Amino acid sequence: MSNTTPAAPEAPAAISGSGQGTPAFSPLYQQIKGLILQSLQAGEWKPGEAIPSEMELAARFRVSQGTVRKAIDELAADNLVVRRQGKGTFVATHAEQHVQYRFLRLLPDTGDASEEGPAQRSIIDCKRVRASADVARALQLRTGDAVLQARRVLAFAGTPTILEDIWLPGQAFKGLTAQQMASYPGPTYAMFEIDFGVRMVRAEEKLRAVLPDTAQARLLGVDCATPLLSVERIAYTYNDVPMELRRGLYRTDTHHYRNALN
Amino acid sequence: MSNTTPAAPEAPAAISGSGQGTPAFSPLYQQIKGLILQSLQAGEWKPGEAIPSEMELAARFRVSQGTVRKAIDELAADNLVVRRQGKGTFVATHAEQHVQYRFLRLLPDTGDASEEGPAQRSIIDCKRVRASADVARALQLRTGDAVLQARRVLAFAGTPTILEDIWLPGQAFKGLTAQQMASYPGPTYAMFEIDFGVRMVRAEEKLRAVLPDTAQARLLGVDCATPLLSVERIAYTYNDVPMELRRGLYRTDTHHYRNALN
DNA sequence: AAGTGGTCTAGACCACAAC
DNA sequence: TTGTGGTCTAGACCACTTG
Numbered sequence: 001m002s003n004t005t006p007a008a009p010e011a012p013a014a015i016s017g018s019g020q021g022t023p024a025f026s027p028l029y030q031q032i033k034g035l036i037l038q039s040l041q042a043g044e045w046k047p048g049e050a051i052p053s054e055m056e057l058a059a060r061f062r063v064s065q066g067t068v069r070k071a072i073d074e075l076a077a078d079n080l081v082v083r084r085q086g087k088g089t090f091v092a093t094h095a096e097q098h099v100q101y102r103f104l105r106l107l108p109d110t111g112d113a114s115e116e117g118p119a120q121r122s123i124i125d126c127k128r129v130r131a132s133a134d135v136a137r138a139l140q141l142r143t144g145d146a147v148l149q150a151r152r153v154l155a156f157a158g159t160p161t162i163l164e165d166i167w168l169p170g171q172a173f174k175g176l177t178a179q180q181m182a183s184y185p186g187p188t189y190a191m192f193e194i195d196f197g198v199r200m201v202r203a204e205e206k207l208r209a210v211l212p213d214t215a216q217a218r219l220l221g222v223d224c225a226t227p228l229l230s231v232e233r234i235a236y237t238y239n240d241v242p243m244e245l246r247r248g249l250y251r252t253d254t255h256h257y258r259n260a261l262n
Numbered sequence: 263m264s265n266t267t268p269a270a271p272e273a274p275a276a277i278s279g280s281g282q283g284t285p286a287f288s289p290l291y292q293q294i295k296g297l298i299l300q301s302l303q304a305g306e307w308k309p310g311e312a313i314p315s316e317m318e319l320a321a322r323f324r325v326s327q328g329t330v331r332k333a334i335d336e337l338a339a340d341n342l343v344v345r346r347q348g349k350g351t352f353v354a355t356h357a358e359q360h361v362q363y364r365f366l367r368l369l370p371d372t373g374d375a376s377e378e379g380p381a382q383r384s385i386i387d388c389k390r391v392r393a394s395a396d397v398a399r400a401l402q403l404r405t406g407d408a409v410l411q412a413r414r415v416l417a418f419a420g421t422p423t424i425l426e427d428i429w430l431p432g433q434a435f436k437g438l439t440a441q442q443m444a445s446y447p448g449p450t451y452a453m454f455e456i457d458f459g460v461r462m463v464r465a466e467e468k469l470r471a472v473l474p475d476t477a478q479a480r481l482l483g484v485d486c487a488t489p490l491l492s493v494e495r496i497a498y499t500y501n502d503v504p505m506e507l508r509r510g511l512y513r514t515d516t517h518h519y520r521n522a523l524n
Numbered sequence: 525a526a527g528t529g530g531t532c533t534a535g536a537c538c539a540c541a542a543c
Numbered sequence: 544t545t546g547t548g549g550t551c552t553a554g555a556c557c558a559c560t561t562g
Contacts, residue, residue: 025558027531053547064533069548079524085548086540103523203523208514209471209489227471227489233523252470259521261365261465261495262341287539289550315528326552331529347529348559 032061033071040080040091041238047093047193051081054089080201094200095190102189103203103233106162106255119154119162124219126150126178128170135167138234138245146170150181153219160220161255167245172198189235198243200235207231207257216249229257294323295333302342302353303500309355309455313343316351342463356462357452364451365465365495368424368517381416381424386481388412388440390432397429400496400507408432412443415481422482423517429507434460451497460505462497469493469519478511491519 036057045051054072058065072089075081082090094102100118108116129149136143147167154162168176173196184191192198208230217224228249235244250257298319307313316334320327334351337343344352356364362380370378391411398405409429416424430438435458446453454460470492479486491512499505512519 029531050547055547066534067532070531072548083548084541086542086546088547105521105523205521205523207469207491207519207521209491209512210514211487211489225473225487227473229469229471229491250471252472257469259367259467259469261367261467291550312528317528328553329551332550334529345529346560348527348561350528 028063029067029070029074032057032063032068033074035061036071036075037080037238043197045091047091047199048096050088050090078201093190094187094193097187101187103200103235105257105259106250107258108156108255116156119156120158121182122153122155123178123182124151124153126176126181131167135245139167139169139242141169148173148176150178152181156255159251159254161251163216163219163249165247169243172196172243192244198237200243201238203233203235205231205233210249212249220249220251222251226251226253228252231257290325291329291332291336294319294325294330295336297323298333298337299342299500305459307353309353309461310358312350312352340463355452356449356455359449363449365462365497367519367521368512369520370418370517378418381418382420383444384415384417385440385444386413386415388438388443393429397507401429401431401504403431410435410438412440414443418517421513421516423513425478425481425511427509431505434458434505454505460499462505463500465495465497467493467495472511474511482511482513484513488513488515490514493519 036051039045039051051057052060054065054068057068057072061068072081072083076083076089079092082092084090100113107113127149128146130144131139131141131147133143135141135147136145139147141147147170150164150166150168152164152166153160154164173192176196180191180195181188189200192200209227210230212220212222212224212226212228214224216228217226220228222228229252231246231248231250233244233246233248234242235246237243298313301307301313313319314322316327316330319330319334323330334343334345338345338351341354344354346352362375369375389411390408392406393401393403393409395405397403397409398407401409403409409432412426412428412430414426414428415422416426435454438458442453442457443450446457451462454462471489472492474482474484474486474488474490476486478490479488482490484490491514493508493510493512495506495508495510496504497506497508
């Protein structure tokens with residue numbers, strides 16, 4: 001099938017951009033990727049479920065299996081789907097992922113994370129508030145819009161290590177309770193998927209070294225002169241829509257933030 | 263060409279691992295990737311140069327162009343090679359890269375890095391020393407082996423922002439001088455490539471929040487109560503051989519460390 | 525016009541998982 | 544045995560760069 005002979009009901013295939021300037025050529029597999037992405041966003045297949053086989057998708061979009069394959073290759077590289085030979089291709093999920101915390105880069109200095117086990121969570125606070133200017137900007141809301149704010153402490157092996165403030169858009173997370181945050185077994189992001197249909201696909205972090213205020217120091221069991229790693233994270237769903245702002249303070253006396261540069 | 267009918271002089275192709283246990287099946291394109299990697303390590307093509315075309319490599323290794331293509335795709339994904347349509351495939355280099363500092367994640371809080379221009383480097387110190395236990399461990403040397411140690415300050419827009427201590431294996435960097443570190447235009451990693459034939463292909467960083475000692479504070483123009491971001495980086499050449507240990511202190515009052523999580 | 529990487533196809537066969 | 548993803552091939556054509 002050539003890029004200039006599209007057709008097919010399900011496949012708006014081909015057709016370059018109609019804008020001015022560059023003709024905006026887009027390869028077929030990119031267009032297919034976009035169509036699959038739309039289905040993912042629309043919830044046609046839920047997290048953890050299998051998407052149709054490559055042959056089925058090829059038939060649906062009237063392209064060759066190889067073209068579908070390349071589209072799925074990119075979705076897999078973006079961690080939106082997971083391929084399993086002999087079984088199928090599955091929508092990625094924060095639950096049932098062998099890495100417990102996909103976005104958490106804090107590791108113990110000695111041994112590995114599996115030794116210290118899962119974090120103990122203590123919810124300090126969870127309430128509805130109006131968005132301040134900076135929270136609104138981060139979540140692309142208006143100042144004063146309803147947001148959910150939570151504060152919690154994560155402890156490893158009994159030692160409080162992370163203090164987090166979390167802001168969520170009130171609209172999408174209506175009804176979220178402190179009870180829910182505290183009692184859900186597994187990653188919080190998995191709860192967001194299951195209870196609210198919000199799947200975080202990527203995140204950006206800004207790191208700084210800071211000193212805690214007295215309240216923060218007390219919650220982490222350190223004094224006000226102990227430097228802490230400040231981690232501001234914005235997590236995004238599909239389409240680069242921000243759905244969570246998280247400000248964390250990490251103790252780095254027994255742990256460190258690991259980053260791989262490629 | 264099937265995986266069970268190898269042959270060809272240049273292509274030890276196929277042939278699964280001879281070890282016990284799993285037959286260690288390895289796809290052809292992985293083997294081709296390994297062969298190209300060997301040529302890169304051996305310096306058959308220097309950084310910035312073009313490698314042979316896909317057709318040439320296909321002929322050399324007696325495989326189809328598509329198989330070579332998949333091998334090069336992975337090398338490009340690893341940033342070992344850069345593809346340029348219509349021109350060829352080139353060995354990646356730290357020079358002539360549009361991102362000035364490939365491994366530096368520190369950005370100014372306002373505006374972008376291009377506005378504040380290149381860093382001003384001040385070499386504080388550069389001498390041969392014997393490796394301490396922890397430096398030796400990081401560089402996979404023996405305690406007491408000769409290493410080169412340098413200390414420098416990077417300033418942006420006149421403000422000292424980064425203090426770095428750098429350790430390099432004495433063997434590979436014989437003859438490196440403070441003058442050379444100070445006067446080379448462009449990234450230090452580019453100088454390593456050109457003057458010493460050492461190309462860094464990836465790095466790992468451990469981040470912590472710390473307080474500086476008096477000497478460190480003085481060099482950065484801050485007081486001893488100012489928390490700083492400690493960044494310990496180990497940079498690797500081909501084959502996961504560590505070739506540099508770098509301990510940096512970053513001021514995060516005007517800059518932040520940015521990280522993307524996917 | 526020639527050469528390079530980029531896309532797309534169709535078909536064969538392999539490895540893996542489940543029935 | 545069947546169906547899934549994974550590999551490999553051969554050939555056609557497109558897009559970009561250079562002479």
